[in-house]
Amino acid sequence: MHRRAIERVLSERLDESQVVRLSGPRAAGKTTSCVAEMTRRGGSIVRLDDPDERHAVTADPKGYLAGLKPPVLIDEYQRAPIVLDVIKTHLSSTPSRVGTWLLSGSVSIEAVTGASESLGGRLTDVRMGTLTLDERNDLPEPAFLAHLLADGPAFLRGWRADRPLSREQLLDEAVRSGFPLIADRQTPSSRRRGIDDWVNASVIADGAAVGGVRDTEGLRRMLRLYASATASIQPKDSPVAEQLELNRRTVANYRDLLSSLYVTWDLPAFVPGNASSQVVKSPKLHLADAGLAAALAGRDGQSALDRDSRFAGALVETMVANDLRVQASAHETTPRLHHYREGTNEVDLVIESDDGSLLGVEVKLASNPGNRDLNGLRKLRQSSGSRWAGGLVLCRVPAGRITDDELVLAPLEALWQVV
DSSP states (O other), rough: OOOOOOHHHHHHHHHSSEEEEEOTTSSSHHHHHHHHHHHOHTOOOETTHHHHHHHHHSSSHHHHHTSOOEEEEETTTGGHHHHHHHHHHHHHSSSSOOTOOOEEEOOGGGGGGTTOOOOOGGGGEEOOOOOOOOHTOOOOOOOHHHHHHHHOOOOOOOOOOOSSSOOOHHHHHHHOOOOOOHOOOHHHHHHHHHHHHIOOOOOOIIHHHHHOOOEEEHHHHHHHHHHHHHTTTTOOOOHHHHHHHHHHHHHHHHHHHHHHHEEEEOOOOOOOOOTTTTTTSOOEEESSSSSHHHHHHTTHHHHHHHHOHHHHHHHHHHHHHHHHHHHHSSTTTTTTTEEEEEEEEEEEEEEOOOSEEEEEEEOOOOOOOOOGHHHHHHHEEEEEEGEEEEEEEEEESOOEOOTTTTTTTEEEHHHHHOO
């Protein structure tokens, strides 16, 4: 079983909160991590994906849950939303006790039909993504983001990777997928079949069950379009509707559904206080897994990626964004991630720390980024004023170096190998 950085966060949150919810895409490893935590704590486990147990819970939810030894894990809670009402009633009638309830699910509470209680401020959310590059390769937990926040990007000056990755190896990692049941498959065709099975179960079937989707082929086509657009500004609903020959309202519903199923996520825009009219305020779209994006877009082989260098770069950017998101979730201050675009200048990732300082990170598959590739960071620095804490380009340079205007170029491998 692979190490998961988010398991430490899950344990810490259970020591702090009455109700913790671990959410994320289906088959990302949530149940495995939650069951391990309950086993360690000697708690109880309710599996609502088991039809018999689900029937027993829905027949008498209050009575069924009342006799269980805490902490109680309710796995796939969205299959019986009535448990949320029971939990809220329990919290209102008993003294505060941390670590009583752990919810695990692959659908957001907001998307669960009949979920009348959101549990308000008593619920702590923990998000699990797919396996990061370091996790699926059984590397030590990286401390890249921790060092970046503490020391600024200059700490990477002279840094070299212990295990350098070629362009082909980076792309192999991007298309490999981080779903635990797929990541360790040995052949591209086997991984592709695994992705197809995942889409059918996690998007098509859940889309019909949770979102009431009838035109499942339309949902599938929209997902493919989004896969091709990963790491780009969120496509507008009207052009998508026209391209796919779908109703605009249907497209909006599908967009929300894909987000609710944790298949896609939005990276919000950073908008400076002195923003010009050229600053883009729309979020950037990322798929939850770079390998999923590659397979759905039909570009999960080296030859296809060689023919489409733009998509190859977007795929690596999505992998980096997803993995940096995990490090941000595991960091004690939970820094916020954004993107920045003003006119023709853009920065792939803007890291906002708890004190408001800003770090810009560009992701490039190139081995020798040109001067123009730094213009986005320069513009962000100008717009950030005193909040600026440094700019970094992660690329395929052999060693970290500082430019004449104090921006840093460093190997992409730093994200996974700085410990």
